[in-house]
Each structure stands twice: as structure tokens, then as C-alpha cells.
Amino acid sequence: MRKNKxxxxxxxxxxxxxxxxxxxxxxxGTENLALVGIRTRGEFLxxxxxxxxxxxxxxxxxxxxxxxxxxxxxxxxxxxxxxLKSTEILFDVTGKIIVLVDDVLFTxxxxxxxxxxxxxxxxxxxxxxxxxxxxxxxxxxxxxxxIGKSLPTSLKQQVKVMMxxxxxxxxxxxxxxDEEGKEMRS
Amino acid sequence: xxxxxxxxxxxxxxxxxxxxxxxxxxVSFREILDRPIKKVPPLQGKTVVNLFFESSxxxxxSFELAERRLSAxxxxxxxxxxxxxxxxxxxxxxxxxxxxxxxxxVIRHPAAGSAHFLSRVVDANVINAGDGxxxxxxxGLLDMYTIWQKFGSLDGLRVCMVGDITHxxxxxxxxxxxxxxxxxxxxxxxxxxxxxxxxxxxxxxxHRLEDVIPRVDVLNVLRIQLERQKSGLFxxxxxxxxxxxxxxxxxxxxxxxxxxxxxxxxxxDVELSADLADSEHSVILQQVTNGVAxxxxxxxxxxxxx
Numbered sequence: 210m211r212k213n214k215x216x217x218x219x220x221x222x223x224x225x226x227x228x229x230x231x232x233x234x235x236x237x238g239t240e241n242l243a244l245v246g247i248r249t250r251g252e253f254l255x256x257x258x259x260x261x262x263x264x265x266x267x268x269x270x271x272x273x274x275x276x277x278x279x280x281x282x283x284x285x286x287x288x289x290x291x292x293l294k295s296t297e298i299l300f301d302v303t304g305k306i307i308v309l310v311d312d313v314l315f316t317x318x319x320x321x322x323x324x325x326x327x328x329x330x331x332x333x334x335x336x337x338x339x340x341x342x343x344x345x346x347x348x349x350x351x352x353x354x355x356i357g358k359s360l361p362t363s364l365k366q367q368v369k370v371m372m373x374x375x376x377x378x379x380x381x382x383x384x385x386x387d388e389e390g391k392e393m394r395s
Numbered sequence: 396x397x398x399x400x401x402x403x404x405x406x407x408x409x410x411x412x413x414x415x416x417x418x419x420x421x422v423s424f425r426e427i428l429d430r431p432i433k434k435v436p437p438l439q440g441k442t443v444v445n446l447f448f449e450s451s452x453x454x455x456x457s458f459e460l461a462e463r464r465l466s467a468x469x470x471x472x473x474x475x476x477x478x479x480x481x482x483x484x485x486x487x488x489x490x491x492x493x494x495x496x497x498x499x500x501v502i503r504h505p506a507a508g509s510a511h512f513l514s515r516v517v518d519a520n521v522i523n524a525g526d527g528x529x530x531x532x533x534x535g536l537l538d539m540y541t542i543w544q545k546f547g548s549l550d551g552l553r554v555c556m557v558g559d560i561t562h563x564x565x566x567x568x569x570x571x572x573x574x575x576x577x578x579x580x581x582x583x584x585x586x587x588x589x590x591x592x593x594x595x596x597x598x599x600x601x602h603r604l605e606d607v608i609p610r611v612d613v614l615n616v617l618r619i620q621l622e623r624q625k626s627g628l629f630x631x632x633x634x635x636x637x638x639x640x641x642x643x644x645x646x647x648x649x650x651x652x653x654x655x656x657x658x659x660x661x662x663x664d665v666e667l668s669a670d671l672a673d674s675e676h677s678v679i680l681q682q683v684t685n686g687v688a689x690x691x692x693x694x695x696x697x698x699x700x701x
Contacts, residue, residue: 276423279435284699290397293695295423329432 215342215360215368216381224357225254228339229261231355236306241334243271243305247323248294250312251275253374254341258310273298275309280322296326303331308355312370314340317351342381344368397700402514402521403693405530406571414572418540420692421685427464428688438467438698441498445471446489447524448504453659453683454524454534458501461690467698470497485509486516493517499698502526520697528562534658535568537689539576541682542613545654550577555607557641558617558666559588559628565658566617570596583607584639587628604639608649615656616641616667632665642668652676659683 216224236242239262246255252274263269274297278284281291309323320338327336339355344362362368362383369382396416406414427433443462447455455471462469472492483491489500499520502510507527514521525531543549554573556566560582573580574597581599582589589600601607607614619635629635646653655667655677663669672679 279423279437279695284437290696290700292396293420293423295426297426325436329435330430 211385213383214380215383216358216379218379221379221381224341225257226261228341228355228357229258229265232258232308232337232339233262233266235337235354236308239266239268239270241304241306242308243273243300243302244308244310245273245275245298245302245323245327246310247319248274248276249375250370250372251310253372254312254339255308255310258308258339271300273300273302275323275326277319277322277326280326282318282322296330298330301331302327302333304334306335306337307333308337308339310339312341313368314338314343314351314353314356315346315368317347317349320351321349341370342368398696401697401700402510402523403532403697404510404514404521404523406532406535406568406575407530409572409575411575411577414536414539414576417536417689417692417696418543420696421536421540421688424464424691424695425685425688427691428684434464434466436466437695438462438465440468441698442468442470442496443499443501443694443698444492444497444519445469445524446492446500446502446504447471447473448485448502448509449474449525451503451525453686454503454531457683457686458522458524458533458690461687461694462501464687465691465694465698467499467694485513489513489517493519499694522693522697525564527564528567529564530568530571531564532568532572533686533690533693534565535572536693537682537686538565538569538615538656538658539572540685540689541656541678542578542654544681544685545678546612549573552578552613553581553611554578554613554615555581555583555601555611556615556617557583557604557607557639558619559623560584560593560617561588561590562620562623563617565615569615570598574598581607581611585629585635588623604641604645605648608646608653611649611653613654613656614641614646615658618658618660619662619666621662632662636665640664640666640668641671643671643674646671646676654678656682 244255246252255272259272276294276296278291278293337354340353341357343356343359367384367386369384371378371380373379398413445458501522501524502513503524504526507529509526510521510523523532560566570580583601657679
């Protein structure tokens with residue numbers, strides 16, 4: 210199994226800084242803006258972006274957490290049942306500019322589920338997509354507005370995002386996995 | 396983690412981990428009930444049949460709402476308007492309905508063991524919504540969820556079921572579930588309405604409310620079936636109320652406020668005084684709301700596992 214480091218802790222931090230600047234630039238400040246992170250690492254990314262935006266603008270934005278388990282298109286037919294966690298969005302999404310945050314953009318199916326979950330909560334004025342890594346191989350017509358790093362990958366590879374909230378370090382790895390050990394696309 | 400069985404027939408024999416999984420899953424569904432759009436898609440394309448061979452308002456509406464909120468297609472059926480009145484057996488009714496390609500069956504039936512029987516004759520997932528005097532697992536789960544929500548834990552909590560224990564499937568499901576989760580369970584009622592050897596299920600028996608009230612956190616008051624009086628199990632409703640009716644005056648003797656529960660429908664001022672049922676210590680309406688969340692959790696866990 211080969212493992213390539215794509216981002217180390219320093220470049221991870223710089224990438225988040227840049228993304229935070231891009232978000233406030235594109236949306237001309239923080240007015241009406243809210244971040245919604247997709248569990249689990251999207252949630253941590255959203256919280257870090259919020260901290261950075263607070264530093265840049267002197268004003269915070271609201272952060273919500275989205276659990277998309279109930280909206281997955283592969284809910285049936287998986288061997289182990291995914292653990293259902295709760296969605297914690299304590300503000301009204303209607304009329305807001307929502308930046309949807311996830312760690313890796315791959316097939317686009319997670320984002321499709323997240324869009325359905327989000328629009329069931331209300332009618333945002335605008336939804337933008339922010340991802341740390343875009344690894345290609347889309348199966349749905351979905352495109353990110355803010356990208357930390359575009360990473361050409363093969364289907365045999367796996368992108369591992371590590372964040373100190375749950376992992377020992379901050380970093381992104383590209384891992385070669387053989388056919389047998391191939392992880393499910395998510 | 397998933398449930399071991401494809402069916403929910405009772406809480407007897409269910410592990411602590413399985414019960415905890417259902418309660419944890421219900422937390423997510425409870426949150427959905429507070430949203431403006433209370434519908435999520437996980438059971439899209441699944442068909443659920445509610446077979447009610449016994450009258451029920453609350454449980455049936457609760458199941459139907461839970462099913463619809465998970466986007467399942469729902470067919471409900473009650474005995475009065477069915478071919479059961481033409482003498483069809485349970486097995487034939489169930490197999491005929493299954494032949495119409497359904498995925499899950501919720502059954503309420505006056506005979507104990509009917510849900511188990513059904514699970515042997517059909518391929519669909521079977522959920523027991525009350526089988527005679529045996530079990531009513533979703534009621535037991537929603538009672539546990541309500542206590543857990545209020546106290547944060549079930550371990551070591553002191554819960555007493557008051558009333559007609561002999562004929563109560565609610566009591567049995569509560570006893571199985573609560574003892575598994577580490578609660579200290581007792582029962583209280585007249586001798587004629589407490590089954591012999593109930594101690595073997597791990598509960599303490601009391602015959603005087605005065606003895607129980609100082610040593611419990613929760614009183615789960617059961618409905619007294621008015622027809623039991625006719626069979627001579629207690630002399631009169633007034634006498635029952637005097638000795639076993641839970642009232643404000645009686646619970647006032649407790650060192651700290653006791654949480655009051657009731658599975659409904661209440662006979663006001665018989666088993667439970669009206670003022671206590673409407674008091675701040677009553678969680679009866681929370682039980683009803685939580686019932687929908689618990690049933691969504693059970694339907695979700697059974698309906699999405701293969």
C-alpha cells in the first residue's frame with residue numbers, strides 16, 4: 210500500500226485560510242452567510258473556516274452540521290448500517306447564503322444527498338459548495354465553487370483527510386489500495 | 396451496529412446494545428419532528444401494512460405518521476371493515492396481503508404470540524404493536540426513551556408500574572426493557588392484578604402505594620380496564636381509586652417530585668387524578684410525541700437493513 214502526502218499541517222492551514230478569504234470575497238462579507246458542514250470532517254472544516262472568517266471580518270457566521278444518512282442513495286444494500294446522527298442546524302436556512310462544506314468531492318452523490326437534506330429544512334437564497342479536495346470521477350452534474358486542491362486520482366486510490374479533531378494530525382494523503390481492499394465510494 | 400433480528404416482536408431477549416441503538420437512533424428522528432418539513436426519504440418505495448385486529452387510536456396513528464414521515468407507502472387495515480369478519484384466519488389474511496408484495500407488517504392482535512406466528516409465515520419484517528397480554532415493545536421503548544430524555548440515564552433509576560400488571564403488555568415490555576438497561580423496576584397493585592412469581596422477572600412487588608412513593612423516581616400508571624371490575628378482580632372503581640389511584644396528595648409525600656407517566660388512554664380520576672395528569676411532573680404528552688420518533692427509529696433500523 211503506497212501512501213503519498215498531499216498536504217501537510219502547514220499547507221492544510223494555508224489552504225483553509227485561502228478558502229476563508231475566497232468565501233468572504235465572493236459573498237462580499239458575512240452578511241446573511243452561514244456555513245453548513247457535512248458530518249464528520251465537513252463539520253470540523255466548517256468550524257475552522259468560521260474561526261478564520263471571524264479573524265478576517267471581525268464578525269462570525271453561523272455554523273450548522275448536516276447528517277445526510279437518511280438521504281443516501283445506497284442506504285439499502287450496504288452490509289453494515291451507517292450510524293444515524295442528528296442534524297444540528299439551529300437557524301432558519303430560508304433566505305440565507307449557505308456554504309456547504311465537505312472534505313472530499315468525489316462522485317457527487319454525497320452532495321446530492323446534502324442538497325436534498327438542506328432544501329427539506331427550508332429555502333436558502335443561494336447554496337455554494339466548498340471542498341478541501343476535489344478528486345474527480347463525478348457521477349452527477351455537480352461542481353464546487355471553492356476548492357482547496359484539485360487532485361487527479363485513479364479509482365484505485367483513496368483520499369484520506371486527517372484532522373486533529375478526530376485524527377492524530379492535520380494532513381491529506383493519497384493512498385493506493387488494491388482491488389480487494391477497495392473502500393466503498395461515498 | 397445493527398439489530399440482530401429482522402423483526403421487532405418483543406423486548407424480551409433484546410440486548411442492552413440493541414435497545415441503546417434504538418434509543419440513540421430515535422434522538423435523530425425526534426429532532427426531525429420539530430422541523431417545518433417533517434419528512435425524510437429512507438423508506439421510499441417500501442410498503443408497510445398496518446394490521447390492526449384490535450381497536451387503537453394512538454398507536455395506529457403514531458405508526459402511520461412514523462411510516463409516512465419516512466416516506467413509506469402505507470396501507471392500514473382494521474378488523475371491522477375486513478374479510479376477518481368473514482372468518483378468514485390470520486395466516487391467510489397475512490399471506491394474501493403479502494402476495495401483493497409488501498415489505499413490512501405492523502400487527503396488533505388480541506392473541507399473545509400472534510406477532511411471532513406472523514413472523515414465521517411471512518417474509519416481510521414484522522413489528523409487534525401489541526399482542527394480547529404479552530408485549531407492546533414500541534410502547535416499552537418510548538417509555539424508556541421518555542425517562543432517558545428526562546433523567547439522562549436509565550441505569551439505577553427507580554421505576555414503578557402501577558395498576559393491572561396481569562393483563563398489561565405495556566408492563567411486561569417495560570419490565571424486560573428497563574431491567575436490561577439497569578433500572579430498578581417495581582410493580583404495585585391489588586393482589587388480584589399482580590401475576591404470581593412476577594419477582595422472577597427481576598422486579599419488586601408492592602401492594603400499597605404509600606410504600607412505593609418514597610422510593611421511586613418514576614410512576615408509570617397503567618390504564619385500569621373497566622371490564623376487569625365485572626370479572627370481580629376489584630370491588631369498585633371508587634375503591635380502586637382510593638387505594639391505587641395516583642393523586643397529588645399521595646405523591647406529595649415523596650422526598651422529591653415523582654415523574655408521572657401513563658400509556659393512555661387515561662381514565663381520569665380512576666387510576667390517575669386529573670390534576671396530576673396535567674401537572675408539570677407529568678410527561679404523558681412527551682410520551683406521545685416520542686412514540687412517533689421511536690417508531691420511526693424501529694421502522695428505519697428494520698427497513699434499511701438487509
